[in-house]
Amino acid sequence: MTDRYAVIGNPVAHSKSPQIHAAFARANGDDLDFSLLPAPLDGFRATVAEFRAAGGKGLSVTLPFKLEALEIATSAAERARRAGAANFLRFEGTEILADNTDGAGLVRDLTQNLGIDFRDSRVLVVGAGGGARGIILPLLETGLRALRIVNRTADRAQALALEFASVAGRPALSGGGYAEIAGERYDVVINATSASIAGAVPALPLDIFASGSLAYDLMYAENDTPFMLFASQHGAARTADGLGMLVEQAAESYYLWRGVRPQTAGVLRALRHPA
Numbered sequence: 676m677t678d679r680y681a682v683i684g685n686p687v688a689h690s691k692s693p694q695i696h697a698a699f700a701r702a703n704g705d706d707l708d709f710s711l712l713p714a715p716l717d718g719f720r721a722t723v724a725e726f727r728a729a730g731g732k733g734l735s736v737t738l739p740f741k742l743e744a745l746e747i748a749t750s751a752a753e754r755a756r757r758a759g760a761a762n763f764l765r766f767e768g769t770e771i772l773a774d775n776t777d778g779a780g781l782v783r784d785l786t787q788n789l790g791i792d793f794r795d796s797r798v799l800v801v802g803a804g805g806g807a808r809g810i811i812l813p814l815l816e817t818g819l820r821a822l823r824i825v826n827r828t829a830d831r832a833q834a835l836a837l838e839f840a841s842v843a844g845r846p847a848l849s850g851g852g853y854a855e856i857a858g859e860r861y862d863v864v865i866n867a868t869s870a871s872i873a874g875a876v877p878a879l880p881l882d883i884f885a886s887g888s889l890a891y892d893l894m895y896a897e898n899d900t901p902f903m904l905f906a907s908q909h910g911a912a913r914t915a916d917g918l919g920m921l922v923e924q925a926a927e928s929y930y931l932w933r934g935v936r937p938q939t940a941g942v943l944r945a946l947r948h949p950a
């Protein structure tokens with residue numbers, strides 16, 4: 676019988692996940708069906724229950740259900756608990772296993788696709804919402820030299836840094852407002868705010884990009900995002916959007932469901948340059 680998976684969200688029609696997972700399955704000769712699963716805003720649990728009852732094996736979870744996905748889990752990976760959200764569910768008998776593959780996807784995109792060597796890197800994360808929360812632990816685990824979190828509302832960045840301060844063997848980690856980083860330079864600057872969605876750019880000091888630095892926007896779009904344009908104008912050597920993260924988090928999820936790590940380069944190329 677064909678194994679069934681889906682991406683659940685509201686709205687979800689725009690999701691590229693079915694296309695990505697179908698490509699992984701084709702390349703691996705894997706027999707699976709991956710569909711879109713729209714759920715009413717107040718109907719996440721019922722929609723999941725129905726999908727499970729029909730034999731569904733797992734779900735990819737997108738906005739606005741990532742918090743509820745963690746709540747319904749019978750067990751959750753540390754990175755999901757720390758993120759306070761899950762984008763991955765696997766069903767095994769009566770168990771619901773939750774994970775969060777967003778941060779691992781980002782780190783894999785940065786290291787494997789963009790060639791970042793974190794060992795000597797000073798990294799800046801801009802933003803303190805759900806997107807930022809999901810990437811802090813995987814970033815700390817890369818062995819980077821220093822991680823600074825800044826946010827328009829400084830208190831939220833401070834709180835986030837404090838929350839992750841207990842990670843064993845952590846590198847220098849601090850959080851605060853934009854003004855506090857004036858005069859500092861970073862090798863990797865990650866925009867985890869939702870500013871790009873509104874066509875805006877966080878009001879960061881202009882001199883934060885070290886020579887050779889990479890500016891990365893979690894958001895992806897057909898053209899360069901406002902943050903990528905801002906970074907290029909102010910000294911970033913390279914820019915990237917979050918499409919690679921999307922594909923890599925899907926690959927990590929596929930691996931957790933199927934035990935096989937799919938190749939991502941061809942899928943990413945096809946999404947960037949559709950035939």
Ligand code: NDP
Pocket residue numbers: 777801802803804805806807826827828831867868869870871872875876877878893894895917918920921924
């Ligand atoms: P949240 O709503 O949880 O958080 C929004 C964050 O953006 C807050 O830190 C907020 O600051 C900040 N912000 C909003 N507008 C501005 C602005 N004009 N200037 C400065 N800061 C601003 O959103 P998420 O964290 O869930 O999402 C952030 C981004 O990450 C989105 O673009 C989302 O699409 C993307 N994302 C991409 C993924 C991928 O696979 N590529 C995965 C997950 C997320 P304040 O606290 O001051 O309000």
